[in-house]
Amino acid sequence: GPLQSWATYWQDPRVKGIEGKGERLGDNHTMKLPPALILAAAASLTAADEYNHKYSAGDKVDLWVNKVGPYANPQEAYEYYILPYCAPETRHHPNEAGSFNALKAHSIGERLGGHALRHSGHDLVYPATATAGGAGVLETCTTDPLTEDQVRLFSTAASDQWFYQMYVDDLPVWGMVGELLPDLDAAKAEHYGSDVSHLEAAVAAHAENGGEFKPYVYTKRTLKVSYNGERIIKVDLTSEPASLTEVRAGVRLKFELDVQWAATDVPFHSRFDRYLDHAFFKHQIHWFSIFNSFMMVLFLMGLVALILLRTLRKDYARYALSHTGVGVGGKRDVEEGSDLEEDDDDDGKPLVRGGQAGTEDSGWKQVHGDVFRAPSFLPLLAAILGTGWQLVTLVVGVVLFAVAGPLHGEVHEERGEVLHAILVCYSLSSVVAGYASGGDFKLYHATTAAGRGGKGATAAGGGATQWQLTMALTVLLLPTVLGGVLAFLNGIALVYGTIFYIPFLVMLKLFFLWVFVSVPLCIVGTLMGRHAKLGGGRGGDPFPCRVNAIPRPIPDDVPWYGVPANLVPFAGLLSFGSIFIELYYILTSLWNYKFYHVYGFLLGVYAILCLVVCMTTIIVVYFCLNAENYLWQWTALCSGGSTALYVFLYSIYYFVFKTSMHGFVQTCFYFGYMSLISLGLGTLCGTLGHWAGSKFVRTIFQNVKVD
Numbered sequence: 001g002p003l004q005s006w007a008t009y010w011q012d013p014r015v016k017g018i019e020g021k022g023e024r025l026g027d028n029h030t031m032k033l034p035p036a037l038i039l040a041a042a043a044s045l046t047a048a049d050e051y052n053h054k055y056s057a058g059d060k061v062d063l064w065v066n067k068v069g070p071y072a073n074p075q076e077a078y079e080y081y082i083l084p085y086c087a088p089e090t091r092h093h094p095n096e097a098g099s100f101n102a103l104k105a106h107s108i109g110e111r112l113g114g115h116a117l118r119h120s121g122h123d124l125v126y127p128a129t130a131t132a133g134g135a136g137v138l139e140t141c142t143t144d145p146l147t148e149d150q151v152r153l154f155s156t157a158a159s160d161q162w163f164y165q166m167y168v169d170d171l172p173v174w175g176m177v178g179e180l181l182p183d184l185d186a187a188k189a190e191h192y193g194s195d196v197s198h199l200e201a202a203v204a205a206h207a208e209n210g211g212e213f214k215p216y217v218y219t220k221r222t223l224k225v226s227y228n229g230e231r232i233i234k235v236d237l238t239s240e241p242a243s244l245t246e247v248r249a250g251v252r253l254k255f256e257l258d259v260q261w262a263a264t265d266v267p268f269h270s271r272f273d274r275y276l277d278h279a280f281f282k283h284q285i286h287w288f289s290i291f292n293s294f295m296m297v298l299f300l301m302g303l304v305a306l307i308l309l310r311t312l313r314k315d316y317a318r319y320a321l322s323h324t325g326v327g328v329g330g331k332r333d334v335e336e337g338s339d340l341e342e343d344d345d346d347d348g349k350p351l352v353r354g355g356q357a358g359t360e361d362s363g364w365k366q367v368h369g370d371v372f373r374a375p376s377f378l379p380l381l382a383a384i385l386g387t388g389w390q391l392v393t394l395v396v397g398v399v400l401f402a403v404a405g406p407l408h409g410e411v412h413e414e415r416g417e418v419l420h421a422i423l424v425c426y427s428l429s430s431v432v433a434g435y436a437s438g439g440d441f442k443l444y445h446a447t448t449a450a451g452r453g454g455k456g457a458t459a460a461g462g463g464a465t466q467w468q469l470t471m472a473l474t475v476l477l478l479p480t481v482l483g484g485v486l487a488f489l490n491g492i493a494l495v496y497g498t499i500f501y502i503p504f505l506v507m508l509k510l511f512f513l514w515v516f517v518s519v520p521l522c523i524v525g526t527l528m529g530r531h532a533k534l535g536g537g538r539g540g541d542p543f544p545c546r547v548n549a550i551p552r553p554i555p556d557d558v559p560w561y562g563v564p565a566n567l568v569p570f571a572g573l574l575s576f577g578s579i580f581i582e583l584y585y586i587l588t589s590l591w592n593y594k595f596y597h598v599y600g601f602l603l604g605v606y607a608i609l610c611l612v613v614c615m616t617t618i619i620v621v622y623f624c625l626n627a628e629n630y631l632w633q634w635t636a637l638c639s640g641g642s643t644a645l646y647v648f649l650y651s652i653y654y655f656v657f658k659t660s661m662h663g664f665v666q667t668c669f670y671f672g673y674m675s676l677i678s679l680g681l682g683t684l685c686g687t688l689g690h691w692a693g694s695k696f697v698r699t700i701f702q703n704v705k706v707d
Contacts, residue, residue: 053169053231054231056126060123060124061225061232063119064117064167065080065081065118065164066164067079067080067114067499068082072161072660072661073661074666075665075669077114077498078498080164081118082153083177084146085255087120087121103116104119108419108423108509109415109423110415112416113416114498115415124259127227136222136260137259138258140255140256141254142254142255145251151248157215158216162176163175164176164177168223170415171271173223178217180214181244182212183214216247217247218240218244219243221255223237224260224261226262228263228265233268234266272410272412276595277594280594281601289582289605293577293579293608293612294608296577296612300574300616307619363628364628365701367628367629371545372543372697373548375444375631375633381637382437382440382441382444382474384477384683384686385436385437385440386437386474387477388686389432389687390426392687393429393432394426396606397429400603423510423513430521431524431528433525434474434523434524434525434528437471437526438470438474438530438532439532442532475518481676485676488668492668492669498665544698561623562624562626564631564638567620567624569642571639572639572644573642575613575646576650578612580646582605585601588658590673609643613692614691617688620639620693621635625697633693635693636694639689640690644678644679644682644683647674651670651674651677
């Protein structure tokens with residue numbers, strides 16, 4: 001599924017087996033006396049198991065079965081034993097009610113990632129070097145006579161191309177359940193004899209003639225395990241075509257697993273390389289996308305530099321001339337023969353015509369008394385900005401954690417590790433959300449009637465209610481949206497019985513994590529932001545310009561490029577253009593069973609996205625201010641956040657043209673997850689856009705003289 005390559009970071013190394021009957025695999029130590037305790041502790045340091053990935057001759061190696069489901073639908077995955085597979089009668093699968101199919105211990109990250117590992121019942125024994133390379137060990141089991149319902153299950157699996165997943169020493173392997181074929185015995189005799197691995201032509205011819213297809217199941221698998229010394233390096237699973245058996249009611253299916261061991265000289269640290277698909281992720285087009293995005297950044301930086309160094313300089317010069325040397329009637333006091341009357345800009349055009357200076361400001365400077373006015377719905381804006389800064393921190397933390405994989409272990413090698421890192425970073429970054437929202441609210445609250453203690457202060461509750469509302473929104477905004485979508489998807493998973501259902505105990509743990517870690521940190525951060533010192537202007541004023549008591553009207557007759565609704569979509573399009581190629585690789589990893597591992601690329605694209613969002617937002621804010629529209633705060637937020645719209649539209653295109661997903665379950669999961677991803681990215685980009693717009697507005701108004 002989209003989360004299958006994500007792995008757990010924290011696992012309890014003491015958990016060595018499956019739940020049930022108090023039995024733990026590989027644990028042969030008994031604590032009776034202090035010397036025995038010492039010996040057990042010493043032995044545990046060298047114990048061979050799947051947690052330290054070291055084995056000795058004769059050690060048991062666990063083969064875990066994970067899930068089955070349609071190959072085209074990653075989220076429509078079910079537990080392995082939903083199909084009537086059998087398992088050897090071993091201590092892992094005693095033929096007693098309640099003991100068969102006991103689950104392996106899972107972490108929160110594994111559960112959220114849709115993993116449900118159960119023991120296969122097969123006891124793999126790590127070989128001695130001297131005996132390796134033999135004929136292998138053949139383990140068999142036989143099902144009870146198949147019922148009509150069980151036949152339907154196998155028929156559905158064969159017709160919908162179901163696959164299954166297994167794990168050996170944390171290395172995944174996959175295999176197909178079965179095939180829909182014409183009469184196999186007749187096809188073998190007529191076309192290929194006993195060779196059924198080349199039946200494609202027979203199947204195609206049978207389909208053209210409108211013949212009937214029957215469900216067949218692979219009943220023999222060959223598991224080849226390659227090892228180097230005390231380490232397992234590679235696992236290959238092959239389904240034998242000659243073992244295809246027709247599924248009929250009343251038939252007993254005999255399943256065979258041929259376990260073979262082979263020595264290899266491949267080092268342990270590179271055993272996961274075969275899963276990473278370097279040819280796909282490090283293709284030339286990937287490098288070209290980085291270069292293309294970098295060139296876009298240079299272009300936008302040049303455009304912003306043009307605005308700052310050329311256009312604004314002319315504005316400053318014109319405003320300076322209009323406020324200095326002005327005599328009676330607006331005539332400049334100049335001496336005869338003076339050339340001040342001929343002041344020109346860089347293009348040779350006069351800044352002041354005929355010695356007549358402008359009697360009033362024009363353009364962006366005319367809104368100096370309103371540009372720092374508190375925006376509408378200030379608590380909501382502050383909460384969104386706080387959530388955005390939390391997401392910025394979370395993404396940086398998780399990506400850096402993944403980039404540092406060589407130091408602590410690659411994140412794609414352990415199930416649920418990325419999800420666990422996301423949970424930890426989200427919880428700890430809640431203090432950032434509180435601090436940012438509290439600081440933004442305090443900054444603009446001083447310009448409101450309640451903040452100034454004016455007539456509206458009583459009606460506004462003196463600001464106390466607004467503070468509480470801001471804190472509550474910051475605490476609840478993201479968890480409410482996230483929890484609502486996940487609850488809907490969890491209900492669907494529960495009804496359809498998929499393994500992406502989040503158990504109640506996991507939900508309870510997540511709730512406790514939020515209540516006892518995230519919420520207190522967010523409240524503490526809000527209080528810190530509320531009492532933080534506001535930087536800024538002279539006399540303790542946080543803004544370089546005073547805010548007028550009465551807001552000025554916003555002109556309606558402005559050019560099209562002065563209307564925010566016309567500019568915001570263009571800003572989002574440029575931001576999306578800088579990431580859409582990397583977005584393709586990310587979506588392919590999420591929905592097409594690939595292990596994303598090029599986190600250096602991701603970090604570079606993330607930095608480029610931040611720069612592009614900031615540059616485009618500055619341009620949008622400048623054009624709006626030049627049209628004397630001082631409501632720039634929400635405009636800046638929407639300018640950066642509009643990237644989410646294009647990401648979601650691209651996800652629709654990807655779903656229709658790049659995948660074969662179908663069905664209600666998969667469609668709901670796909671668009672539910674993509675809605676959350678788009679919303680989170682929009683909040684993140686909008687926050688960066690607001691920050692850039694705020695810095696730009698402060699910078700330009702700090703350098704003008706105001707009467």
